[in-house]
Amino acid sequence: MLSSIKHSIIMLFLGLGFFGHAQTIEVCPTCPISSIKEAIKIAQPNDTIIVKKGTYKAYDIVIDKPLTIIGKDHPVIDGDLKGEIITITSDYVTLDGFFIINVGTSYTKDYAAVRVKRSQHFVIQNLVLEKLFFGIYLEKSKNGKVFHNKIVGNAVAEHNSGNGIQLWYSQNVEIEHNFVEGVRDGIYLEFSDYCTIKNNVSSNNLRYGLHFMFSNNDVYENNTFENNGAGVAVMFSKFIKMYNNIFTENWGTASYGLLLKEINDADIRNNTFKENTVGINIEGSNRVNYSNNDFISNGWAVRVRGACYTNKFTENNFLYNSFDISYNSKVNDNIFDRNFWSSYTGYDLDKNGIGDVPYRPVKLFSYIVNRTPETIILLRSLFIDIIDFSEKVSPVFTPDNLMDQNPMIKQIP
Amino acid sequence: MLKILKYSFYDLMRSRWSYVYFAFYLLLGVVLLFLNNNLSKAIITLMNVIIVLVPLIGTIFGVMYYYNSKEFTELLLAQPLKRSSIFLGQYLGVALSLSMSLILGLGIPFIFYGLFKSNVIWDFSLLLITGTFLTFIFTALAFNIALSNENKIKGFGYAILLWLFLAVVYDGIFLMSLILFEDYPLDKLSLTGTMLNPIDLSRTLILLKLDISALLGYTGAIFKRFFGTNLGFIVSLTMLLVWVILPVLRIVSKSKRKDF
Amino acid sequence: MIQIEQLHKQFGKNVVLNGVDLNINNGGIFAVLGPNGSGKTTLIKSILGMVVPNKGTISIQGTNIKKNSEYRKHIDYLPQIANFPNNLKVKELIRMIKDLRGETTNEQELIARFKLEPFLDKKLGNLSGGTKQKVNIVLTFMFNSPLVILDEPTTGLDPIALIHLKALIQAEKEKGKTVLITSHIMSFVEEIADEIVFLLEGVIYFKGTLHELKTKTSQPDLEHAIASILTTNHA
Numbered sequence: 001m002l003s004s005i006k007h008s009i010i011m012l013f014l015g016l017g018f019f020g021h022a023q024t025i026e027v028c029p030t031c032p033i034s035s036i037k038e039a040i041k042i043a044q045p046n047d048t049i050i051v052k053k054g055t056y057k058a059y060d061i062v063i064d065k066p067l068t069i070i071g072k073d074h075p076v077i078d079g080d081l082k083g084e085i086i087t088i089t090s091d092y093v094t095l096d097g098f099f100i101i102n103v104g105t106s107y108t109k110d111y112a113a114v115r116v117k118r119s120q121h122f123v124i125q126n127l128v129l130e131k132l133f134f135g136i137y138l139e140k141s142k143n144g145k146v147f148h149n150k151i152v153g154n155a156v157a158e159h160n161s162g163n164g165i166q167l168w169y170s171q172n173v174e175i176e177h178n179f180v181e182g183v184r185d186g187i188y189l190e191f192s193d194y195c196t197i198k199n200n201v202s203s204n205n206l207r208y209g210l211h212f213m214f215s216n217n218d219v220y221e222n223n224t225f226e227n228n229g230a231g232v233a234v235m236f237s238k239f240i241k242m243y244n245n246i247f248t249e250n251w252g253t254a255s256y257g258l259l260l261k262e263i264n265d266a267d268i269r270n271n272t273f274k275e276n277t278v279g280i281n282i283e284g285s286n287r288v289n290y291s292n293n294d295f296i297s298n299g300w301a302v303r304v305r306g307a308c309y310t311n312k313f314t315e316n317n318f319l320y321n322s323f324d325i326s327y328n329s330k331v332n333d334n335i336f337d338r339n340f341w342s343s344y345t346g347y348d349l350d351k352n353g354i355g356d357v358p359y360r361p362v363k364l365f366s367y368i369v370n371r372t373p374e375t376i377i378l379l380r381s382l383f384i385d386i387i388d389f390s391e392k393v394s395p396v397f398t399p400d401n402l403m404d405q406n407p408m409i410k411q412i413p
Numbered sequence: 414m415l416k417i418l419k420y421s422f423y424d425l426m427r428s429r430w431s432y433v434y435f436a437f438y439l440l441l442g443v444v445l446l447f448l449n450n451n452l453s454k455a456i457i458t459l460m461n462v463i464i465v466l467v468p469l470i471g472t473i474f475g476v477m478y479y480y481n482s483k484e485f486t487e488l489l490l491a492q493p494l495k496r497s498s499i500f501l502g503q504y505l506g507v508a509l510s511l512s513m514s515l516i517l518g519l520g521i522p523f524i525f526y527g528l529f530k531s532n533v534i535w536d537f538s539l540l541l542i543t544g545t546f547l548t549f550i551f552t553a554l555a556f557n558i559a560l561s562n563e564n565k566i567k568g569f570g571y572a573i574l575l576w577l578f579l580a581v582v583y584d585g586i587f588l589m590s591l592i593l594f595e596d597y598p599l600d601k602l603s604l605t606g607t608m609l610n611p612i613d614l615s616r617t618l619i620l621l622k623l624d625i626s627a628l629l630g631y632t633g634a635i636f637k638r639f640f641g642t643n644l645g646f647i648v649s650l651t652m653l654l655v656w657v658i659l660p661v662l663r664i665v666s667k668s669k670r671k672d673f
Numbered sequence: 674m675i676q677i678e679q680l681h682k683q684f685g686k687n688v689v690l691n692g693v694d695l696n697i698n699n700g701g702i703f704a705v706l707g708p709n710g711s712g713k714t715t716l717i718k719s720i721l722g723m724v725v726p727n728k729g730t731i732s733i734q735g736t737n738i739k740k741n742s743e744y745r746k747h748i749d750y751l752p753q754i755a756n757f758p759n760n761l762k763v764k765e766l767i768r769m770i771k772d773l774r775g776e777t778t779n780e781q782e783l784i785a786r787f788k789l790e791p792f793l794d795k796k797l798g799n800l801s802g803g804t805k806q807k808v809n810i811v812l813t814f815m816f817n818s819p820l821v822i823l824d825e826p827t828t829g830l831d832p833i834a835l836i837h838l839k840a841l842i843q844a845e846k847e848k849g850k851t852v853l854i855t856s857h858i859m860s861f862v863e864e865i866a867d868e869i870v871f872l873l874e875g876v877i878y879f880k881g882t883l884h885e886l887k888t889k890t891s892q893p894d895l896e897h898a899i900a901s902i903l904t905t906n907h908a
Contacts, residue, residue, distance in 0.1 A: 251625075251626060251629045252629060252630075253629075253630060253631060253637075255629075255630070275625075275626050276626060277626050277627065277629055277630040278630065297453075297623075297626060298626050298627075299624065299626035299627025299628070299629070299630050300627065300630075319453070320453050320454065320457060320623075322623075322624040322626065322627035323627065342451075342453075342454055368588070368592070371592070371595070372591055372592050372595040372599070373630075373631050374591055374595075374599035374600065374602075374603040374631070374636070375588060375591050375592070375603075376627060376628060376630070376631060377603045377604070377606075377607055377613075377617065378584055378587065378588055378591075378613075379616075379620055379624055379627065379628075380460065380461065380464075380616060380619075380620065380623075380624070381584040381613070381616060382461075382464070382465050382580050382581050382584070383581050383582075383584035383585045383588065384584065384588075385461070386581070416769075416772055416773055420758070420761070420769050421758075423760075423761070423765075424758040424759075424760045424761055425760075427760040428759070428760050482758060483756075484752065484756030484757075485756060485757050485758055487723065487752055488750075488752055488757070488812075489773075490721070490722070490723045491721045491723065491745060491748070491750035491752065492745060492770070492773050492774055493742050493743055493744070493745040493746040493773075493774065494742055494745075494773060495742050496742075670725060671725075672682075672684070672718070672723065672724040672725055673718065673723040673724065
């Protein structure tokens, strides 16, 4: 219902926008025009092609003029594993409502179900992609939208699988309400700036649910990243905003809810990190603000490795993590202030809601575990509690200025 | 044996110490839940308490019961009863009454708190199961110590030492050896080390529930198989059972050879 | 009734029984005497199966007691120190022992004789030493077994109870039972015992009637007879 309203609005818009000259071409297996390629060939710019229910075997479909191509009742485009299926090379193309399967796999070419090449103002929506190599691949494209697509891969190994939605040198793209699973990276941005990634669910992917490389000024919010090889990776990027996302059950040896590597000036707010091996893994990242996040039942809520300067952790909830913070150096230049720590045991005599003794989130044991990982088996042992306590009283191995001077007594709402 | 068990159990259920123990757990449960108002935190605190305190109380109580009922035991020995039935009966009486105090003491406040509607019920049940196992293991160890030592003071001394060793010292040595041999693959060593100490074993069982996220962070293949599948759970439970059976067998054989 | 052959027992390096041979075939009251550490209690406990001998055999009513517990059905034993589970009531203790051994013959009569009715609902932990000993006696005599073993039965008893106890022992003898007693009270032994079994340094030094013992040592009473044995042996 909703999507049909959207269709009509889009068609209305297109109709009005292009002086009403646009025509509609119908494609169905028994129609005079029974192939999509043929329909594109005869269509004039700004025409609408309506593809009816049926299975269309086709690959290398090139959309080289501004067209609106709509599938009715999800017609199937079967690429027969022969190569790329749809390539968009024109501006103002809308692709809507197809079931696209069997993208060819190659070790030399990144075949995609849908590729947008050097184009603007595209809309790709309501697609279902299965048995794919790459899903939706945006290449040097701008100002487009990728909405409501469902991408279900069956990737087993990283080297011969592709990404669900990939952006390469693309700007100002909105990626919303997509559902991606079973591919290498759910959503991958490389050299892509000013993109918005909202309300997506990315789960069960081999590598990352979402992956940024050399991309700046992007925003992602309200997404859920569950049970991926390693959650979300943000690398070599600047000014990324990460709001209201959920990172859960990213379990494994090199698994994180969020991996930050060489990230500067990011803002991480209102996210939930739950039951990940590592909530956030930070390497060489500076001036990042972490506020109002919930870290719940992670192995490590935050693991800081390498040089990280002037990061700020304020008003976060650290709840029942095996380790709250882990550091691998004795130097600390980061600020922890007004967080709630469930393992804080201090008191609040002046009843101002702030604990009267500072909290030290780095335990000696986390230092030991960094050094000899197998010692993790002694977690929560009385002996470990004793040595942690002695370290707390007089820090020798852990940064002595690393503490939250104002630990909150009540959980932050 | 069942008759002895019955009378030992009745005797203990009426003893002051059972009430103290029961009241302690009741209080602990109430304080943790109703003052803290946080189920997850309560479970974590409880785990620390159970792993440290249950073995201590099991050992002390076991030794105490044995020495206190020595004359009564002699009376029983003169009756047409098998020695194994007398000692197993008494052992089970102590272990059962302690377990009852633990389960009821903690269970009642948790039920009132609305445990059945909460999803931590499995964590909680696991805690109680582990606590019960620890009670059975350490009471059996205590009986072993008492059977081997006529001298009460010595018996108590050894009991405390045993607890101190298994609860603290063992882990210290364990940690040192892991750090010392960190250049070698330590998967097997660390898992074996855990299996050989019932307290560590119970801790692992609980870690599997509470800290699985952290445990899965390690590369070793054996670790992965142990923690990533049900294997760890099954092996730990089996080992706990072995830890009950072995000392009980020794109670039987030791009691057969002993002079009273 | 009781056959003991070459019984040896040592605790560590301390030899307690060093080849005891003892045959008791008939009924009657036998007092097992001897200085401290002579092995009286060890002997009794061996008969009861509480001490496991190093060597030798013990047969009760013709059956070897080794690895056997059923023979104890035929023994009533009064232990030296009566200490019962503190939280049980007297009534419950009696019921429990009955539960463990089977039906009794004269439980009510015994309770009446030692005036224990007011204590039946009291916890054992709250009783005085004498009352506990009375309960102990009731527990022993309420079964009708052919062999009765009493270890220091007089401990803590008042004169009236003592009279009752003596009467009880006599009554058991008249039923043709074998009664084995250890005691430090020589007058008690002298009054009640038919035969004396005297243990010294782990062997039976003397077994015979009171009269024979007096004749052998040419002493007027038991106390002096024993003193004389001890002085001649240690002189």
